[in-house]
Amino acid sequence: MTNWALGIDLGGTAVKIAVIDREEGMLAHERHPTRSEEGPDGVVSQIAALAFAFYSRFADRLGRERFCGMGLGAPGAVDSVRGMLSYPPNLPGWERFPLRERLLELLDSAHGMACPLHLDNDANAAAYGEAVFGAGKAFENFMLVTLGTGVGGGIILGRRLYRGPSGTAGEVGYMTVDYRGESEHAGIRGTVESLIGKKGIVSLGRTVYRGRPRSLWNEEVHGRDLCDLSPRTLEKAAHGGDAVAAEVWEAVGEVLGAGLAGVVALMDIRTFIIGGGVSGAGDLVFAPAYRRLKASTLPSMQEGLAIVPASLGNDAGVYGAAALCFSPVA
Amino acid sequence: MTNWALGIDLGGTAVKIAVIDREEGMLAHERHPTRSEEGPDGVVSQIAALAFAFYSRFADRLGRERFCGMGLGAPGAVDSVRGMLSYPPNLPGWERFPLRERLLELLDSAHGMACPLHLDNDANAAAYGEAVFGAGKAFENFMLVTLGTGVGGGIILGRRLYRGPSGTAGEVGYMTVDYRGESEHAGIRGTVESLIGKKGIVSLGRTVYRGRPRSLWNEEVHGRDLCDLSPRTLEKAAHGGDAVAAEVWEAVGEVLGAGLAGVVALMDIRTFIIGGGVSGAGDLVFAPAYRRLKASTLPSMQEGLAIVPASLGNDAGVYGAAALCFSPVA
Numbered sequence: 001m002t003n004w005a006l007g008i009d010l011g012g013t014a015v016k017i018a019v020i021d022r023e024e025g026m027l028a029h030e031r032h033p034t035r036s037e038e039g040p041d042g043v044v045s046q047i048a049a050l051a052f053a054f055y056s057r058f059a060d061r062l063g064r065e066r067f068c069g070m071g072l073g074a075p076g077a078v079d080s081v082r083g084m085l086s087y088p089p090n091l092p093g094w095e096r097f098p099l100r101e102r103l104l105e106l107l108d109s110a111h112g113m114a115c116p117l118h119l120d121n122d123a124n125a126a127a128y129g130e131a132v133f134g135a136g137k138a139f140e141n142f143m144l145v146t147l148g149t150g151v152g153g154g155i156i157l158g159r160r161l162y163r164g165p166s167g168t169a170g171e172v173g174y175m176t177v178d179y180r181g182e183s184e185h186a187g188i189r190g191t192v193e194s195l196i197g198k199k200g201i202v203s204l205g206r207t208v209y210r211g212r213p214r215s216l217w218n219e220e221v222h223g224r225d226l227c228d229l230s231p232r233t234l235e236k237a238a239h240g241g242d243a244v245a246a247e248v249w250e251a252v253g254e255v256l257g258a259g260l261a262g263v264v265a266l267m268d269i270r271t272f273i274i275g276g277g278v279s280g281a282g283d284l285v286f287a288p289a290y291r292r293l294k295a296s297t298l299p300s301m302q303e304g305l306a307i308v309p310a311s312l313g314n315d316a317g318v319y320g321a322a323a324l325c326f327s328p329v330a
Numbered sequence: 331m332t333n334w335a336l337g338i339d340l341g342g343t344a345v346k347i348a349v350i351d352r353e354e355g356m357l358a359h360e361r362h363p364t365r366s367e368e369g370p371d372g373v374v375s376q377i378a379a380l381a382f383a384f385y386s387r388f389a390d391r392l393g394r395e396r397f398c399g400m401g402l403g404a405p406g407a408v409d410s411v412r413g414m415l416s417y418p419p420n421l422p423g424w425e426r427f428p429l430r431e432r433l434l435e436l437l438d439s440a441h442g443m444a445c446p447l448h449l450d451n452d453a454n455a456a457a458y459g460e461a462v463f464g465a466g467k468a469f470e471n472f473m474l475v476t477l478g479t480g481v482g483g484g485i486i487l488g489r490r491l492y493r494g495p496s497g498t499a500g501e502v503g504y505m506t507v508d509y510r511g512e513s514e515h516a517g518i519r520g521t522v523e524s525l526i527g528k529k530g531i532v533s534l535g536r537t538v539y540r541g542r543p544r545s546l547w548n549e550e551v552h553g554r555d556l557c558d559l560s561p562r563t564l565e566k567a568a569h570g571g572d573a574v575a576a577e578v579w580e581a582v583g584e585v586l587g588a589g590l591a592g593v594v595a596l597m598d599i600r601t602f603i604i605g606g607g608v609s610g611a612g613d614l615v616f617a618p619a620y621r622r623l624k625a626s627t628l629p630s631m632q633e634g635l636a637i638v639p640a641s642l643g644n645d646a647g648v649y650g651a652a653a654l655c656f657s658p659v660a
Binding site for chain 1: 406493494496497499501503505507517518519585588593595600627628633
């Protein structure tokens with residue numbers, strides 16, 4: 001007889017919801033297109049309805065008295081103390097929104113439901129998910145880095161989330177590793193995300209391929225105009241033996257490793273768990289990233305240095321959101 | 331009637347010792363050349379003798395019962411829990427040394443003195459000194475960055491030192507900001523220290539001046555061979571109206587600002603207190619550093635962003651070492 005909670009992962013494209021049992025893990029989950037065109041109020045009613053439906057379906061079976069509440073991971077800057085969400089990317093029209101208050105109000109008024117509600121940044125939720133249920137179980141301290149459309153991060157120190165004084169910590173994608181470079185993301189030059197976010201990888205890949213017109217895959221897979229070049233095609237090309245694609249991943253790993261070396265130097269964190277769609281490239285990116293990370297770290301700080309793949313995939317967010325309800329988190 | 335403590339700052343060149351009163355601040359201090367050629371045992375006896383002499387001089391006047399102990403800041407990796415010092419730069423032959431144990435043993439056997447002894451990294455001690463007695467008094471969270479021969483740092487979170495899981499946190503000088511660059515320090519490419527440690531500034535200055543042979547100061551102050559170029563001459567040249575020197579400081583500030591932007595993104599720390607000899611350049615470096623810091627930080631993370639000069643100068647280390655005795659520090 002263990003505790004259970006609802007975990008919700010709010011994104012610009014989809015709302016994911018799951019029932020998570022503390023011992024058994026995920027018992028059910030669904031994914032729905034986010035009704036982002038209806039603005040914050042529409043999305044809040046969507047979440048409230050989904051949460052109430054899930055709660056109702058499982059409350060008798062799992063026990064109302066063992067229900068710990070719901071956790072919600074959201075993109076953008078989240079003030080988890082005040083329950084405010086600020087400027088979530090891919091959710092236009094939100095600006096600063098009192099998400100927890102509104103959701104609790106609506107759960108009460110529309111569904112007569114009251115429960116604890118924990119709100120956090122989506123990358124923090126994913127990091128906490130890996131800490132409690134995934135690849136981070138064995139580590140006291142680590143950083144989860146998500147490589148996807150963007151590059152995000154969440155920090156676990158002493159098994160707790162490190163959110164920073166105003167709750168915006170962990171944004172490894174906004175660290176500058178190429179201060180004189182031309183790459184840019186969100187108006188900032190030379191950041192990790194500008195170089196190896198999805199757009200960055202595509203741009204980097206095109207640059208490398210343009211210099212190597214005789215690559216087998218250049219013509220056969222991507223075509224001469226390189227329009228189909230993406231992390232996915234680069235992964236296939238490299239696995240298919242294309243040396244140029246492997247070179248692109250080498251370059252991606254260099255950037256990642258240099259960024260992570262900064263995390264080691266600054267925070268004394270030495271374990272990096274890598275998730276997100278692009279991390280599917282595995283050792284294509286992990287191996288060069290580790291080489292650069294090690295080469296860019298003082299010998300006295302190399303003990304325990306490790307890059308480890310995440311294990312919960314796209315479910316890390318819902319796992320972690322639910323896990324926020326199980327334990328007190330700093 | 332307040333508490334008092336001894337603060338000791340061990341460096342490769344000098345041992346500084348001070349009597350610090352919790353309310354009154356520094357009551358006395360001395361500086362002695364480090365007997366580094368005698369190895370760890372010689373330095374430990376030097377410190378023990380100095381500490382005992384200072385204690386004896388002040389114990390009756392300030393009260394033995396109000397003596398809180400001694401704090402010691404040392405260069406290199408310090409394990410403040412186990413009292414171990416590892417590979418202190420500029421102190422050859424130390425490797426891994428049980429500094430606290432040896433010092434306590436010698437205080438007892440040679441001087442019959444027993445007291446609490448707190449050991450920490452010198453940059454951490456300086457950060458804590460600024461927090462308790464200096465420019466950091468007003469801030470809950472900040473990073474002290476020391477610009478000198480090297481670039482060091484110490485992190486204060488919630489008025490406590492953040493040391494990291496193994497005690498090596500705060501090494502902002504080892505963050506990579508120019509991952510493709512050629513600059514190098516301690517075998518690592520493109521770090522903040524490789525670019526704007528003292529050697530980095532000189533090298534950067536020479537590059538800029540070589541491209542501008544007609545600079546007034548190039549011939550009159552530095553001479554054509556640029557041998558006299560140093561942070562100090564660059565400071566004088568800029569204050570004297572040399573536009574090229576100002577350009578060099580602009581470039582130094584760019585690197586500093588880009589590095590600090592990584593601290594904001596990762597740790598959500600927004601106040602930077604800048605000390606060390608090179609920080610004497612003041613706004614020559616602070617102004618461009620702040621511009622780049624702001625330009626490299628998301629708008630949602632700019633609230634409270636500030637660069638502030640340190641206020642304790644070379645005494646921050648002894649202040650902070652003593653302050654370690656006054657309060658419980660995480």
